[in-house]
Amino acid sequence: MPLSQPFSPQEGHAGSDFSQASEPFRRIAVEIGHVLVGQEALVHRMLIGLLTGGHLLIEGVPGLAKTTAVASLAKSISTQFQRLQFTPDLLPADLIGTQVYRPQDQSFVVQKGPIFSNLILADEINRAPAKVQSALLEAMQERQVTIGGETFPLEEPFLVMATQNPVEQEGTYPLPEAQMDRFLLKVIVDYPGRDEELLILRRMSKTAPKFEISGVTSPEEIMAARANVDEVFIDPKIEGYIVDLVMATRRPAAYGLSLEGLIQFGASPRASINLALAARANAFLDGRGYVMPEDVQNLALDVLRHRVMITYEAEAEERTSESIIREIMDHVAVP
Structure with a gap:
């Protein structure tokens, strides 16, 4: 992937400790792993x-x-x-x-x-x-x-x-x-x-498999954690990267991509909002108070795959929305 100017999180946000706030979610993952x-x-x-x-x-x-x-x-x-x-x-x-x-x-x-x-x-x-x-x-x-x-x-x-x-x-x-x-x-x-x-x-190959799952958190803790997600810092360069990914699904030629005739509809502005929100949540789950480009890249496919509608020409060429999104991610500059 092409690189733009290097990204470095602000010190205040980089030093923030979100590990304790995200602990209930690690407990949830462990509990689900029992089953x-x-x-x-x-x-x-x-x-x-x-x-x-x-x-x-x-x-x-x-x-x-x-x-x-x-x-x-x-x-x-x-x-x-x-x-x-x-x-x-x-x-x-x-x-x-x-x-x-x-x-x-x-x-x-x-x-x-x-x-x-x-x-x-x-x-x-x-x-x-x-x-x-x-x-x-x-x-x-x-x-x-x-x-x-x-x-x-x-x-x-x-x-x-x-x-x-x-x-x-x-x-x-x-x-x-x-x-x-x-x-x-x-x-x-x-x-x-x-x-x-x-x-x-x-x-599972038993007549009646039994598993015990304990309640390790509460709805109140979930709602409190959502407020912490809003405090996760996202640098303007990362915001620009998110917007570029979404804009490239609408006007690929502007980003040097040869995808004309393959995309029927690009992603809506809701995709930009959701990708930024999901990236913040991903950083929070990692115990970080700031978003990195990897947070965006890890979730971009899941956020965009159902929002990019391909044409019949793309189907005839055996292209999928996923392959097109991957090509866009390979071309858009990463901060």
């Missing part, structure tokens, strides 16, 4: 989502412990967890709740749905029809739902982790670009390695 084998990247991204309040879109074939990971996360922070299996016949009321008539006093009362929880696993989200996706969109973006004309705020921390199967597309409703853009990260979950799978076999 989950491997998948360190997924766990790390879930912690990023918790810290930033950003939602995750998790893509992977069935059987890769996506549900187990989210359930373990909820247990480790002693909070509420709901798994929602999305199907084509699902209704918005099944998600957010509805008004129920009480004949004894001839009135309607609100019966809240499963969305009123802290951690939501939306399993196979692309199998839900547009009305259900729209109801979820309001909850994700506004942190509130509307039932019968009355608005109800959702309790923080509120985090949606949605999964989709990349293999079977029959009977699915592709997520609209507006909803895709609401996800902070799109995480690709891959198969475990041989040693990891051997450990999974030894740990």
Whole structure:
């Protein structure tokens, strides 16, 4: 990658000790490790989502412990967890709740749905029809739902982790670009390695495997940590680097990239905001009070892969949004 002027964090921020503030999140990772084998990247991204309040879109074939990971996360922070299996016949009321008539006093009362929880696993989200996706969109973006004309705020921390199967597309409703853009990260979950799978076999090949996960933190500590993330320093050079990465997805020729005709839509300004926020959270988890270029590079692919729409010409050339983003990262100057 080309280098611009060297980056050096300010002394005051470099000397700040964020290690103690980020300790609860290291405890969470250790606790999840008692159940989950491997998948360190997924766990790390879930912690990023918790810290930033950003939602995750998790893509992977069935059987890769996506549900187990989210359930373990909820247990480790002693909070509420709901798994929602999305199907084509699902209704918005099944998600957010509805008004129920009480004949004894001839009135309607609100019966809240499963969305009123802290951690939501939306399993196979692309199998839900547009009305259900729209109801979820309001909850994700506004942190509130509307039932019968009355608005109800959702309790923080509120985090949606949605999964989709990349293999079977029959009977699915592709997520609209507006909803895709609401996800902070799109995480690709891959198969475990041989040693990891051997450990999974030894740990799970029992009729009733039992694992104990202790609550090592609380929702209050999570919310306090979010305030600390806002204090993480980000140098103007790093901010410029983030903006250049995003701008290069819209006008690649301005950055010396030969990608004409391959990108249909570039990333929105929300991508710049989310990349800066995720980089701050990454630095915080490392116990640093300042953002480094590596924080941006580690998360750029997850922030951008679902926001860069490629053309049919790109598909004909067997290019993917990931390969295009990697090419952009290789060309944009790193501070």
